[in-house]
Amino acid sequence: MSTATQHTGVSPDPSVTAVPFSRLLRVELRKLVDTRAGFWLLTAIGLITVAVIVVFLFVADPEQLTFVNFVGATATPQSILLPVLGILAVTAEWSQRTGLVTFTLEPSRIRIAVAKLVAALLVGLLAVVVALGVAALSNLAGMAFMDGAGTWNVGVANVRDFFVLQLIGILQGFAFGMLLMNTAAAIVLYYVIPIAWSVLFAMVGSLEKIAPWLDLNTAMAPAFDQQTFRAGDWAHIAVAGTIWVVVPLALGLVRLLHREVKSA
Numbered sequence: 499m500s501t502a503t504q505h506t507g508v509s510p511d512p513s514v515t516a517v518p519f520s521r522l523l524r525v526e527l528r529k530l531v532d533t534r535a536g537f538w539l540l541t542a543i544g545l546i547t548v549a550v551i552v553v554f555l556f557v558a559d560p561e562q563l564t565f566v567n568f569v570g571a572t573a574t575p576q577s578i579l580l581p582v583l584g585i586l587a588v589t590a591e592w593s594q595r596t597g598l599v600t601f602t603l604e605p606s607r608i609r610i611a612v613a614k615l616v617a618a619l620l621v622g623l624l625a626v627v628v629a630l631g632v633a634a635l636s637n638l639a640g641m642a643f644m645d646g647a648g649t650w651n652v653g654v655a656n657v658r659d660f661f662v663l664q665l666i667g668i669l670q671g672f673a674f675g676m677l678l679m680n681t682a683a684a685i686v687l688y689y690v691i692p693i694a695w696s697v698l699f700a701m702v703g704s705l706e707k708i709a710p711w712l713d714l715n716t717a718m719a720p721a722f723d724q725q726t727f728r729a730g731d732w733a734h735i736a737v738a739g740t741i742w743v744v745v746p747l748a749l750g751l752v753r754l755l756h757r758e759v760k761s762a
Contacts (some may be wrong), residue, residue, distance in 0.1 A: 519609065522613035523613050526613045526614050526616075526617035527620065529617075530586070530617055530618065530621055535586055535590075535681075536586055539579065539582055539586065542579060543576060543579045543580065543625060544628075547572050547575050547629060548632070550572070551568065551572065551632060551633070551636045554567070554568070554636075555644060556644075560644060560645045560646050561646075563640035563641070563644055563647055563648065564646070564648065564651070565648075565649065565652050566651060566652050566656065568632075568637050569629070569656070569660060571633070572629035572630075572633050573664070573721075576629055577663060577664060580664055580667055580668050580671070581668055582685060583621060583622065583668060584622075584667075584668040584670070584671030584675060585671045585672065585674060585684045586675070587614045587615070587618040588614050588615075588675035588676050588679070589675045589679055589684055592679045598759050608751070608755070611751060611754060615669075618672055619665060619668060623665070625664070626660065626665075630657070655726045656726050659727050663721045666714070666718065666743065669747070670688070670714070670743045670746075671688055673742075673750060674687060674746055676747055676749075676750025677747075677749055677750035678750075679753065679757070692713075692714065692715055693715075695712075695713055696715045696716065699712070699713050699716060710731075710738065711734055711738060712741065714738040714741070716734075717739070
């Protein structure tokens, strides 16, 4: 058999190499901060977090001015807004119609999706670190100017669960963005469907026992109620997280791999 018969394809050029993942990650990180939507979202997170801290500082009783309570104060605005960051990370290509350029320069859509997810998680981690720093400074200010209790009774488990809480929110937002690939629709459904689901479980008493298994908000509620997750809570998070994060993410990935990319 001749060589021409054996090799019907075109031999790849050994001088051509794939785009390094580190470069893809840098590009996706830049997209999160240099677009108007991304910039103003991060700005809003910072301003609202500071505003909540200031209000809590002046409204709360001195004995409530503790580090763990300041951390809780910063967690509320971040848990609401950080998921939008995950949505924007994945829907920007389709809302701004830049997908043709992105997927031409890097044909592997899975690598692009992974880079977007890692970028969103890194920015989320940085936001949580900043929030902890703001909470620490606020606790010091409470002791100095408001005669606050100023206790620092926060263990490794509390900090771990704070990170877990925010990162799950980003993952869920990213999953909804992957599934819908439209910024407005993903944001609306991200807030409406889980809230409606939670209301349903709250209204129907017979569903109370299974709520932590099927409702992610209920599964994560112990992080606010008891400041940390206990052994049984992790099973609830795993099951509810599969329903609300893993399944939409998997379906979104399938859609990403098969959706036609258009320039207009």
